[in-house]
Amino acid sequence: MASYIPSTRDERLEMLKTVGVESYRDLYRDVPQEMYLDRGLNIPAGLSELEVSRKVSAMAAKNRVFPTVLRGAGAYDHYIPSIVKYIPAKEEFLTAYTPYQAEMSQGILQSIFEYQTCICELTGMDVSNASVYDGATAAAEAAAMCRDRKRRVTLISGAAHPDTVNTVRTYCYGTGDELRIIPVKDGRTDLDALKEMLKPDVASVILQQPNFYGQFEEADAIGALAHGNGSLYIMSCNPMALAIMKTPRACGADIAVGEGQPLGMPLSYGGPYLGFMAATEKLMRKLPGRIVGETVDSRGERAYVLSLQAREQHIRREKASSNICSNQALCALTAGLYMAAMGPGGMAQAASQSMSKAHYLATELCKLPGVSLKYTGAYFHEFVTVLPKAEEVLSALEAQGILGGLPVGDGILWCATEKVSREELDRAVAIVKEVLGA
Amino acid sequence: MKLIFEKSVPGRGMDYLPQCDVEAVALPAGLVRDVAPRLPELSETDISRHYTELNKNVHGVNCGFYPLGSCTMKYNPRIDEEMAALPGFTGVHPLAPAHTTAGCREVLDTARTLLCEITGMDDMTFQPAAGAHGEFTGVLLIKQYHEARGDSKRNKIIVPDSAHGTNPATAAMCGYTIVNIPSAPNGCVDLEALKKVLGEDTAGLMLTNPNTVGIFDENILEITRLVHEAGGLCYYDGANLNAVMGVVRPGDMGFDCIHLNLHKTFATPHGGGGPGSGAVGCKARLAAYLPGSAMMDGAGHIQVRSFAGNFLVVVKAMTYILSLGREGIPEAAQNAVLNANYLQAKIKGTFEPAFDRICMHEFVLDLSRFKKETGVSALDVAKTLIDYGMHPPTMYFPLIVHEALMLEPTETESRDTLDWAAEVFRKLYDLAHEDPAYMHDSPHNAQIGRPDEVRAARNPVLRWKG
Structure with a gap:
């Protein structure tokens, strides 16, 4: 059985004595006897590292990996350059917590600042957050950003990824808001149908570019329709396509989101992936999630911190627009690293x-x-x-x-x-x- | 240090791809981006050194003691990483035919069986990607349950004032009105306050036990009974499960659903803020409401993320549980509690515990009197710890303790480390009495001095502009 507890049996006994108790059971004196798990857990006995390696490797071997x-x-x-696999495995990057203490987290903070810059460059937007869970939640969070007291309805293209549609639907269900699906015609969002659906209560329109069927949408025209109705325009884009494709900003988007997996993350049966999320400056203070900002330290030197925290749940509690308090930091680091390794030419x-x-x-x-x-x-x-x-x-x-x-x-x-x-x-x-x- | 963009040289770069071996197809004219993104252009040497330099400015669990309360910064075993990096897992497409992904499903099934037994739940989903995401999922189970029964008047979620900020934020995301109840003086649920707010509009209660001050609520059975009697459900915030896994189960405390932070209790690394996994377990009566993926499971489920969640994180957690097993899981909890109590006992006599009693896996120091005496705040102490190579404890949380420092040593620290940490705390206690100005200016030997956070918020610079 593997154990990662350093203290020896003797040390533990001495420590119990220092605490002033006789046994471990005494430490749990507040636990009512009737719920104390005297029978022990009904799970297998622990395994040595060699045994667990055999067991888990056997599971992996039951999958078929297609060349x-x-x-x-x-x-x-996509192809992932070797260096993109090695660097995120460095133990410091891997095992650190959220960079609350800027004085000992500059490396992570700077990597996120660099990632934010890359996402702004890729999307053409002004500001990016430090990433969210995945592309689907990025779209759902973006839709939530756009809703206000009068405009509660979200429209999403029926040609968006079904998991994205269903996730946005679930977030809308949470707050009791409505999601309406824009019909699809010939594999693309039906503009005529959209025109009919744009009512004064529509907060935002979500379009995926290219869409689930791989088709390019008429992104400019759809943006113009949304804005003509006073609604905000959210584009969910494939980041790989963005290396060569017209940016969401140039198409008129207020918020750009997307699934960041193509930026150096393996398929991995669906995760960990990365949701990127960027917006115009006007919407900056509505962006959910962590955001890293540049400032100076007490010596006047450039430094990075988690910034704009007044938006977040630990300050605003139930008044926060989102409960998110983490990002996919290591995936953001991977994405930034991938973009740096590939460079603009390699990405294109x-x-x-x-x-x-x-x-x-x-x-x-x-x-x-x-x-x-x-x-x-x-x-x-x-x-x-x-x-x-x-x-x-x-x-x-x-x-x-x-x-x-x-x-x-x-x-x-x-x-x-x-x-x-x-x-x-x-x-x-x-x-x-x-x-x-x- | 320089930003990666400041090291970029136009025309420099790597060629990782072969020449295109099919006819090149260009984008239609109206779809081409006008200018290329300004991404860095570097050699692989430049990149390797840049990230190595960044990595030096990161404090990981491998660097030293990390007693960040409520975050369970235990050692992250390397074998878990090795298993999650197996090509047999990383190379699997989430939408590959089911008969080619039996291994992935075995991982999910195994992890589900193990964690249901550890938590006393009947079913579990791994779709949520983080703790807060799990909370959202869990509260949506409660919402669907009441709705399916036509019980539409239940629009309130009860949250103790000691709760983490995500609890009320989550309940709001699920459309609920939040009812905050005050804690009893010992940080536990005030039964009278609870009784007062329970009623036919109660959808549920969100609670963590041990609570946010590190105390096991001895009235827990009474609390969950009262909520159930009023027709509500009980949600367990699993942030603090490390104290009790294998010792007592949330399911046996009367909870109906739970989220776990696999990245805390089950030793998967935090990655500087993610990826994690906020697995959600529930009793059988809520199982029908668990999320699914439209692509993988078809329609008719709520969904909180694409596909099956952060799968590789589940591989790591499963490997960890299989390694520790039946005896190792409670042993880890017991030693997490022992280490916390030991450190508390060693620090006592200098900084004061907010609650002078046996704690669970973490404890809170109350520095308000100390601050009055010395003018040195919890923040000053935290910042001075950085100079000693120790990651500061969680500061100013929970809100019910003023000048709080919350320490969670975890079971993977040795007695030597705890003795050293206690010694450092004692030194700082003395230093504050001798030279408070020094502590106001700390840290002195860190990567940076204290950053100007007000400036960062007032004049936001959120990207490099060149």
Whole structure:
């Protein structure tokens, strides 16, 4: 059994004596006898490190890791430079708490300040917080920021990620506010429907760019409609696309959010990931979560602190707009590190190659009989095909070590990143071709 | 030190990717960004040194004593990290076919079974990413439960005034009116005050036990009975579970749901503020209301995050529990309590405990008299500790104790470390009487002097502008 308690048996007895009690049971004298767990826990006996390593490794071995991933849908298999894996494992970064004590946390504070700057650069926004739990909660928190006494309704595109929609719905349910879904037409947000839905009680409109189906939305036009109604405009963007794509700020967004996982975080069955969140200066004091600011110390030297804390729950308690009091600091550090390692050129390469490979895959698949694109609009690195024998196709790919696209309704949602080579794509297409008997 | 942007040189950088081997496709004209983001351009040497320099300016649990009350800064075992970094976990897509992810589900099932037994709950979700996120989820279980029964008049959540700020903030996020009740002089729930506010509008009570001053509320069964009798449910804030795991179970205290901070009690690292995991457990009657993922579990559930939560954090916590096992879990709790009491006993005679009695895993010092005598505040003491390489305790919390310093040594500190810490506290006590000015100006040998927080808030500089 592993134990991380340093004190020896003798030391413990002496310590009990110092405290003035006879036994551990005496330390729990306030615990009523009837609930004291005399029977002990009904869990297995402890394991040595070697045993636990064997046991947990055996669990990992029951998973199938696909060498080729053509599935995205909110979790993207990008290449992660080696250094991006090593640095966040440094024990100080790993084991520190939230940087409450600035005098011994400058390293974490500065890494967050640098992350905030990168997010502002990527999104074009003025201010970023230190990150939130993930892309879905970032959207939900953004919607909460926009609601006021008169405007309580949130509109979200039906082409946003279903987990995002459902999370925003849950946050709205909490405060008793309404979420309305903007219908989707041809794989994109239906502008005519949106026009009808923009009523005086609409606080914000949430759009995902590119959307769940990989399609580019008419982001400028939707922003103009939202603003024309006096509503705020929230854009949820893929950060990889932002390396080359028009920024949310340029599209008129008041708040930019998104899932930061593509910025150096492995797939990891869904987490830890990272939600980024940035806004215009006007909304700065409404941003939830931790924010790091620059200041000077008592010697006049540049220093960093957790700032604007008057917004937060430990000051405002039930009047705070959010209860969040942590960020995904190590993921933010990872994202900042990833962006620094890739640089603007490398990020643009990864984005552009992802897009190019997705288009190559789509073109090659659509050469096969019965295969066509479900939606005709421009797309980034994901697209939906209509494809016969979908189930057989995916099984055949799986048998060859390829995680194919995700079944979505009557289509398949494919994704390609810079990580897949042309050879892998050709192999995938050949397998599909064989199943289709073409 | 310089910001990474200030080290950037245009044209410098790494090529981590091969040339594109398919025809390049450009974005449609209207969708192209006009200027490239100003991200840093550095060699890998530059990057490695920059982050190494940052890392030197971080105090982790590996650096030294970290008695940050309510945060359970125990040692984070390396084997847990190694297991979570297995490619068999990190390489799994959350939406991969179920038959290819059996190992991930085994992790979640195993962790659920272990933690349900430890907490006395019947079911559990790992979707919430942090403690506050777990609170939100837990209170939404209560909300759904009452609504499903058509019990719509229950619109109040009761929170003791000693509670962490997230409790009232959470209840507000769930649409509830908050009823604050005063604590008894010993920091425990004032039964009379509780009885006064209970009624048919009570949705529930949020409580942590041991409470925020580190005392186990001996009336806990009476408290939960009263709330249930009024038709409300009881929510257990698991922030302080490290004192009692394997010794007594929240489920047996009468609680209906609970959040756990896997990053506190179950030894997963805090990462400088996250990622954590705020697992939420509940009794069977609330299980139907647990969250799910629209993508993974279909419609019909509430949802607080995408997919299944911070999965790798669950791998670490599970590894920890399997390592400690049946005997190790209560042993950790007992020694956390022993270490806290030992340190309290050693400090006594200088700084005064706010409650002079056996504590649980943490205790609060009340420096109000000391401040009157010396002019040295809890903040001054905290800042001076930094010069000794000790992370300060939690300051000015809970709010019911003035000039509070809250210490939680955890079970993974040796007696030697506790003796040293007590000695440092004694030194500072004397120093405050001899040279208070020195302490007002502390720290003297830290990474920075005291930062000007007012300036940071009044004139916010939240990014590098170049």
